[in-house]
Structure formats: structure tokens, C-alpha cells
Amino acid sequence: MKTHFFRPREVPELQIWAEVFIFTALALGLPVLFNTADPFWTQGGFSWPVLGPLLVALRYGFSKGFISILSLLIGQLLLVETDILTPQSDFNINAILGYVIVIMVTGEFRDVWDRTNQRQTIQLEYVTERLEVFTRQYHLISSSHDRLEQVLAGHTLSLRESLQAVRESIGQLEERCLDKAAQSILNLFVEYGTLEKAGIYKVENNIIVDPPLAAIGKMNTVSMSDPLVSAMFAENELVSVKDVKASLGVSQYHIAIPITDISDTVYGVILVEKVQFFALKNTTLTLLAVMAGHIGDLLRHEITNPVMQANEAPYFIKQVKRANKEAKRYKIPSHLLKITATNINPESRQLMKYLSEARRGLDIYLYNNEKQTLLLLMPLADELEKTGFIARLNSWSKGRTGKNLTDLGIVIEQQIALPINNDDLKRLVAFHD
Missing domain, CATH: 3.30.70.2880 (Alpha-Beta Plaits)
Incomplete structure (x- = not known):
């Protein structure tokens, strides 16, 4: 159950003034009822009526406390002047001034405490918000890292393993030509390169023939003017978005992998439009480039006997x-x-x-x-x-x-x-x- 008693900043303004009036009225009325002979409590050592304004000052600060003590003093003077009260003792001016000062100090202390509390609350909210953001990002990275570990644990990016898989896969084909082997080749690259969207194309006279022989995902139309494609044909080797030679323009591809034989003749190419972020490591790119070279040799030469x-x-x-x-x-x-x-x-x-x-x-x-x-x-x-x-x-x-x-x-x-x-x-x- 929520209460406003411990959160004065959330109390409606009307309720604040109501509390100021009630505490001041109680401080003025109760002494009259229970101590008519000395309603100002000047003979008792402590003026208990001042307790009302003191509580107001502690709860709502300097301004409300000061208004409360002034209202109390004015109320007491009016009761005396209208002969409603005939106290046996007069006002003790020194005591009254002392109580006013106490109320002012109390109210100021509360205001300073409230400002400090607000500042610390704001800082706490900021730190809490940053912690929540950090926690979400940490869990996101942690889950991605766990997934990456699971992928890599089940499939080590071993160059030796991948080349053995290439030899076995190509050696089992009935017809060892790019058209017939396209899907098998692409499957190998998807497995070892974690490609998400890619296609394998035939190349004739250094021109890529569209549509792809095999594809993972729907590929866009090939553009020979694409900077990654141009860089690949210029270098006759794998080119990725990390390479300086491919940074002359915006490419629609992440990786371009030529399939060449030992004479550096390009007769096939794998274009990758989407790949998992960790696959752009140098070790993975080297693996894909070496795989493509061995595939090119195996397709161009019938001998596979080691x-x-x-x-x-x-x-x-x-x-x-x-x-x-x-x-x-x-x-x-x-x-x-x-x-x-x-x-x-x-x-x-x-x-x-x-x-x-x-x-x-x-x-x-x-x-x-x-x-x-x-x-x-x-x-x-x-x-x-x-x-x-x-x-x-x-x-x-x-x-x-x-x-x-x-x-x-x-x-x-x-x-x-x-x-x-x-x-x-x-x-x-x-x-x-």
C-alpha cells in the first residue's frame, strides 16, 4: 500500500496546506483546552505549542514552517486581544523569538536535506538506468558469445578438415563440372564460412553469368561495376569489405570469392551478400580462399588419387x-x-x-x-x-x-x-x- 507520509514531494499542494492548517490549529487549540491557565506554556519550561510548526518545518521546509509559526503566534495574540483568553502569564518575547529561529533553522535544514536527497535520487536513477542498459547488453553479448561457442565447438574452423571435406565432396561427384557441383560447393562454403546469403555463379571471359547456379537466399542482380567484384577480378583472389582495395565505393556484397585453377583462370565466383559478423576474421577468410583454390583445381583436373x-x-x-x-x-x-x-x-x-x-x-x-x-x-x-x-x-x-x-x-x-x-x-x- 502506498503512502505519501514518507514522500512529501509527491503530496498534492492542497493536502500540504491542509496539513499546515491542521498542525497549526492543533498547536493553538490543544493548549487552550488542556492548560487554560497557561496556554502559552511559558511556566512549564518548554512551549509545547511550538511542536506543531516544528513538525510542519521538518516535513515541508522553511516556508511552510515559517508560515505555521507566524500563524500560531498571530492566533495566540488574537485570542488574547479579544479577551477570549485571560492567561496568568504574558508572552515571553525571548522564548518566542528563539522558537521562531528554531523553526527557521529546522525548515532550512529540511530544505538542504531535500535538495541533497533529490540530487542523489537523480544520480541513482541515472546509475540504475545505465546498469539496466549494461545488463541488457551484457546478456545480449553473453548469449551471442554462447551461441558462437556452440557453433565453434560443434565445428572447428580447421583448414585441414575443410580441405579434406572438399576432396571427399568433389571426389564423390558423378560429373565434376561447376554446373553439376554448384550446390555441393556452396554447401561446403555455407558450413565452413557460416554464410547466410550467398550464390555461386559461372564466369565466362571475366563476366559473371546471372542467375546463380546455386544460392542460399534470394540474390540480387549482379553488377559487374560493384567495387568488390571489380577488385576481385583485378586481384584474382578473395576480396572482402575489410580490404582497402574494395573500399572505393559501397558494395552490396560482404565477400567475393573467385574459383580459380593454378593458372589463375577465374571460371566461377561465390558472391556473399550476408555473413555472420565473426566470419570476417582473417582466419576464416583465408580458409575460404584456400578452399576455393582447391575446388578450382579439383574441378579442372580429373585425377584425385593422392x-x-x-x-x-x-x-x-x-x-x-x-x-x-x-x-x-x-x-x-x-x-x-x-x-x-x-x-x-x-x-x-x-x-x-x-x-x-x-x-x-x-x-x-x-x-x-x-x-x-x-x-x-x-x-x-x-x-x-x-x-x-x-x-x-x-x-x-x-x-x-x-x-x-x-x-x-x-x-x-x-x-x-x-x-x-x-x-x-x-x-x-x-x-x-
Whole structure:
């Protein structure tokens, strides 16, 4: 139940004046009724009638208290002057002046307290409002963060995982051409790039062919003059709204991803009109760019067998060039090894067979069975992973044959960390000879 007693600022003005009149009237009338001989209470040590104006001053401040004490004094004088009262004692002027001063000080104290209270109330309301805003924003961010953690917990943005998924998805297609593979490709990008509105288009002579081959959401008409599209064709690489080269105008896209082969021919493009905000991180953009490059190679070349024979060397060289390009552009480590069996015997053949069986998911081999020579491309492998791979070979050899690689006549002739310059890259063509 609400009461106005503890909130005087909310009391209606009429009620305030009514209370002033009632307290003043009680202070004037009660002494007359109960102490007719000394209605001013000058003989009792304390003038109790002043208690009424004192309560008014404490509740409503200086002005109302001052009016109340003046009204009380005037009322008492009128009662005396009209002979209604015949008190045995006269007014004590000093006491009366003292009571007036007490009432004034009391009223002023109340006014100062009220102003301080109002100021603190306003500050409290402001702090409370800011706290509510902060709390709402905190819960919004917290829920978004929880959702992001759930998404990332169920799907780690792993480059190795995404490339393996690309190989599996493309390898299962009956017809490996962009028109037939469009929906499968777009599904991969939606999964790993958290795209919300995107389309995959065919490109002919550097012109995007509308409508899209596959789309998530309704795509707008493609404009070749869009700054993001122009920047993509100029660079032949992924361009996002974060890139300086795409900031020359307002684009309707967030990301433009070209699908190219190793010769940098653009024959497809993925245009993204809407993407979740956290997908514009550099790690995610790199993942999408590398995925597009590998998809381009897989669609342009029928060979997907990761263990190749000598006659498949041209495709192996293309894969080396792709890894070299990614090492230069995106700082993705890769290694190239040349392993040769100087003494061809059952044990060396057994080791070469083990190499094929123990191949890592993304590794690509070029194997010459007659010469017992193996070229091994290790994408996404840093120096530590390469060293660990060689150590595992030695451990396996020791465990199975009792000999290390040197004893078996197995020599690692080349250990090349990508990227390398173009001249060294050209000499790789002769590796399989």
C-alpha cells in the first residue's frame, strides 16, 4: 500500500496546506483546552505549542514552517486581544523569538536535506538506468558469445578438415563440372564460412553469368561495376569489405570469392551478400580462399588419387604450385620431400608400401615403383610436423626391420620448405625423372 507520509514531494499542494492548517490549529487549540491557565506554556519550561510548526518545518521546509509559526503566534495574540483568553502569564518575547529561529533553522535544514536527497535520487536513477542498459547488453553479448561457442565447438574452423571435406565432396561427384557441383560447393562454403546469403555463379571471359547456379537466399542482380567484384577480378583472389582495395565505393556484397585453377583462370565466383559478423576474421577468410583454390583445381583436373604414378607427374607439379602459392600468399607452411631407396630390396619396398598406407589425409605422393623414388608433398605441415614424420619413419623401420632408414638405404634427398622461388619450382619438374 502506498503512502505519501514518507514522500512529501509527491503530496498534492492542497493536502500540504491542509496539513499546515491542521498542525497549526492543533498547536493553538490543544493548549487552550488542556492548560487554560497557561496556554502559552511559558511556566512549564518548554512551549509545547511550538511542536506543531516544528513538525510542519521538518516535513515541508522553511516556508511552510515559517508560515505555521507566524500563524500560531498571530492566533495566540488574537485570542488574547479579544479577551477570549485571560492567561496568568504574558508572552515571553525571548522564548518566542528563539522558537521562531528554531523553526527557521529546522525548515532550512529540511530544505538542504531535500535538495541533497533529490540530487542523489537523480544520480541513482541515472546509475540504475545505465546498469539496466549494461545488463541488457551484457546478456545480449553473453548469449551471442554462447551461441558462437556452440557453433565453434560443434565445428572447428580447421583448414585441414575443410580441405579434406572438399576432396571427399568433389571426389564423390558423378560429373565434376561447376554446373553439376554448384550446390555441393556452396554447401561446403555455407558450413565452413557460416554464410547466410550467398550464390555461386559461372564466369565466362571475366563476366559473371546471372542467375546463380546455386544460392542460399534470394540474390540480387549482379553488377559487374560493384567495387568488390571489380577488385576481385583485378586481384584474382578473395576480396572482402575489410580490404582497402574494395573500399572505393559501397558494395552490396560482404565477400567475393573467385574459383580459380593454378593458372589463375577465374571460371566461377561465390558472391556473399550476408555473413555472420565473426566470419570476417582473417582466419576464416583465408580458409575460404584456400578452399576455393582447391575446388578450382579439383574441378579442372580429373585425377584425385593422392598416390600418383610417374605418368601423373604434371598434376603433382600443379599441386606443388598450388601449395607454393598458398605459402606465399597466406603464409601456410608446406614441405616437399624426395625419398629414394638406393638399395632396392624387400625391406625397402616394405617401407615404401608403409608410406603409402600411413599417408596423412592431405599429403600427395608421386611414386616411381621401378626406381623406388617417392616425392612427398605435405600441405599445411610446418617444420615440427615434417621432423615428426621422419622420426615416425625411423621408429617404424626400427620396429619392423631392426634397421634405421640409413641401414635400409633409404635417403631423404630433398627437404624443401615452401614457398620457394620460381626457378627452383621449375626444377621440380625433373624430380620424377
